[in-house]
Amino acid sequence: MVNETPDIIVLHIPRGARALPVMRVVMGGVASRHDVPLDTLDDLQLAIETLVIEEPTDGKELVLELSAGDDGLRVRLSGLLNQSVRTALVAVDPFQPCEGCLLDVRFLLDSLVDSLELEETGGDSYGVIMEKRAS
Amino acid sequence: MPAVEPGHGSSGTAGPVPYAERPDSLSERELLIRVRDSKDQAAREELITRYLPLVKSLARRFASRGQPVEDLVQVGSIGLIKAIDRFDLERGVELSTYATPTIMGEIKRYFRDKGWAVKVPRALQDLNVRLNRVIEQLTVELHRSPTIAELAAATQVSEEEVVEAMESGRAYSSVSLFSGGNAEDDESLELLDVLGSEEEAYEVFEQRRMLAPAMSRLDSRERLILHLRFFEGMTQTQVAARIGISQMHVSRLIRKSIENLRQFMAEDEALVEAARGRGKV
Secondary structure, three states, X not given: OOOOOOOEEEEEEOOOHHHHHHHHHHHHHHHHHOOOEHHHHHHHHHHHHHHHHHOOOXXXXXXXXXXXXXXXXXXXXXXXXXXHHHXXXXXXXXXXXXXXXXXXXXXXXXXXXXXXXXXXXXXXXXXXXXXXXXX | XXXXXXXXXXXXXXXXXXXXXXXXXXXXXXXXXXXXXXXXHHHHHHHHHHHHHHHHHHHHOOHHHOOOHHHHHHHHHHHHHHHHHHOOHHHOOOHHHHHHHHXXXXXXXXXXXXXXXXXXXXXXXXXXXXXXXXXXXXXXXXXXXXXXXXXXXXXXXXXXXXXXXXXXXXXXXXHXXXXXOOOOOOOOOOHHHHOHHHHHHHHHHHHXXXXXXHHOOOOHHHHHHHXXXXXXXXXXXXXXXXXXXXXXXXXXXXXXXXXXXXXXXHHHHHHHHHHHHHHHO
């Protein structure tokens, strides 16, 4: 009997950079199971790092959902609170400056991933869904 | 170096061999025979004394890499002692020929160990270095970035070990990033050599509103990496091929450059805030 359960891994991670190594290792493990090239994996890791580092260190944990398939890797990072980043991600003009951000998050993410979608999750928090194709 | 008297200092398993003359009057071959046959300490020390100028000369080649030359001489001396102890008289080569790469290897190993910002098990460090090479090889063979499974097969370790080694590689001190393409290189990676032709590209980079003030504070190497990746749209693998370093190296450089940018932006922000605060007073 074929297991049809999607290959999804969910991580609850504390805020701040200290969780990033664990997150990268898990992402590496998922990428390994799906033959994702290294540079593809690294771009997606860097995209996640970019978002996490912009986040305030106070607040509820972040949730990282990883899924992978033949077409590449997909991540959903939720629990995000940085409203400057949120504004930049939904801006019609992708070159609008990210006021209040440490870096130009929108510009970096657009370069790093193949698709980027902001997900409203209610209240002040939001999520970002990003995909990186394998080829 | 302690003074050596004739007849004193032999401590090998074959028993002391009396000196008919001072060790410093013996030939190099005679000293090496004493070291080999009787583990003669006086002969060993005499060889060390004779070859210390070679160690100092080799250590000075690494003088620009941020470590005191005296320390490097100490480290190189360990390599010299190893070379003396392991030297095979029957090989028909000079001790200097054998000792030079051994001394150099010891000094480079020292830099490699120094380069790890946090303690990483040696096996993982070594695997990380091997992965650097294998990634380059496979990228050429496959015409694309390899997968973790392919790296595991090529290095004959598990996929988990590959992931772990790659992550541990991020602990590698950024200080060492520009001192070599990878830790095993014989010569420094002269990244600056490839920069000249890129200067005009920076103008485009600077004109973009992204991070412009902070960008100017990055060094030219960092700007080149970011330019190629984010403005030229090159993949890490393509950047690696363009510059002649490994993809893992590019990955580290990108992170280091971005982290520097963050720091510069934060500093600029703090200055602006401080100026505003003063204005209100």
